[in-house]
Amino acid sequence: MRTLYHLALSPQSRLIRLVLGEKRMEVHLRAEPVWERRDEFLAINPAGEVPVLVEDDGSTIAGSQAIAEYLEECDDTIPLLPGTIADRAEIRRLVSWFDRKFDREVTDLLVGEKVMKRFLGIGEPSSSAIRAGHANLQIHLAYIAWLAERRTWLAGDKFSLADLAAAAHLSCVDYLGDVPWDHAPEAKEWYARVKSRPAFRSLLADAVPGLRPVGHYADLDF
Amino acid sequence: MRTLYHLALSPQSRLIRLVLGEKRMEVHLRAEPVWERRDEFLAINPAGEVPVLVEDDGSTIAGSQAIAEYLEECDDTIPLLPGTIADRAEIRRLVSWFDRKFDREVTDLLVGEKVMKRFLGIGEPSSSAIRAGHANLQIHLAYIAWLAERRTWLAGDKFSLADLAAAAHLSCVDYLGDVPWDHAPEAKEWYARVKSRPAFRSLLADAVPGLRPVGHYADLDF
Structure with a gap:
């Protein structure tokens, strides 16, 4: 299952949790204490910020904007950028x-x-x-x-x-x-x-x- | 011709000028002194920020991210979001x-x-x-x-x-x-x-x- 590195009171993380929920995509949530600046996390996202999405194949997408557009491109059966x-x-x-x-x-x-x-x-x-x-x-x-x-x-x-x-x-x-x-x-x-x-x-x-x-x-x- | 409200040293405006240039789209540049907070400009973009693109039909697109994605969706013969x-x-x-x-x-x-x-x-x-x-x-x-x-x-x-x-x-x-x-x-x-x-x-x-x-x-x- 895909993993989302997030923080409870990060609005950018919440946006992606909402997108995944609306699109009925399952996700494993993993709280990331960004203030610890863990090497393992910095290797995934050098910006050191949440959210970061890690797909089953290990590919990572960092940043709420990139993740939201990515998820829309992966599956727009429930579109969140509808219309013209x-x-x-x-x-x-x-x-x-x-x-x-x-x-x-x-x-x-x-x-x-x-x-x-x-x-x-x-x-x-x-x-x-x-x-x-x-x-x-x-x-x-x-x-x-x-x-x-x-x-x-x-x-x-x-x-x-x-x-x-x-x-x-x-x-x-x-x-x-x-x-x-x-x-x-x-x-x-x-x-x-x-x-x-x-x-x-x-x-x-x-x-x-x-x-x-x-x-x-x-x-x-x- | 489309008009771009911009400022010379606004990187977000420069990004859109570059996108238009790469896509060989013509544009009329109009410097907007955002610090004057002109009513006419705030009516176009309540955020009061540049860049704002105004199309010939009067439709407006505000914000570099929205404009860049919009221009890519209008014409991707010269793609700036290429690949998978x-x-x-x-x-x-x-x-x-x-x-x-x-x-x-x-x-x-x-x-x-x-x-x-x-x-x-x-x-x-x-x-x-x-x-x-x-x-x-x-x-x-x-x-x-x-x-x-x-x-x-x-x-x-x-x-x-x-x-x-x-x-x-x-x-x-x-x-x-x-x-x-x-x-x-x-x-x-x-x-x-x-x-x-x-x-x-x-x-x-x-x-x-x-x-x-x-x-x-x-x-x-x-």
């Missing part, structure tokens, strides 16, 4: 939005400061970074709400990788209880729909040692 | 390497500090950031040299988007004269081959107002 060339471009625009912009402006400032800094042993959380993360999150939630009001799913009529990328990031922030859902009901309604998909179950069962999720984290009716 | 599914995964891994890792560890710390901070009006360059950028660049050059020693092009036997992504970033840093080419002859030899491609010419003619490129910047025999 232009539809696919809009999906990819939003995937980048979440994996670059949301990552830098929200995830890094909240999950990065509160969780990863501790694991990496690089000091105390910065309260100004956390404040900025909360402020940026309000703007991002408003954008998600704006999209969700106008479209069935974030990128258009069809469920896609864009919904999974957004939900992967939000689910990490939500684990910490940092998403003010009541400020953005349309975003909450969209997230509830993604969260109730079977592929999401494994994420909701995650438990990071020493860090319990907020009470509503696994609640589908939050 | 696994080959394409390796190309995309390296594109992410440069667009995320190199960007964060080198481009942001050198071009970001020395150039973009001035345009954005957000203070003086940080000398510690610049020192870190130089140190990280040595490691990245060694990795490029390592790849170039073992492969014809960075991702394998065939020229690909990975070479363009790497060269797009390096060319911005090289504009500032910050690449210690003599420390990594294999990387230099690879870069000389990319730099001599016709698609590169428009990049070598770039001139940022108030910031002249280093002497060897446009020299093919540097």
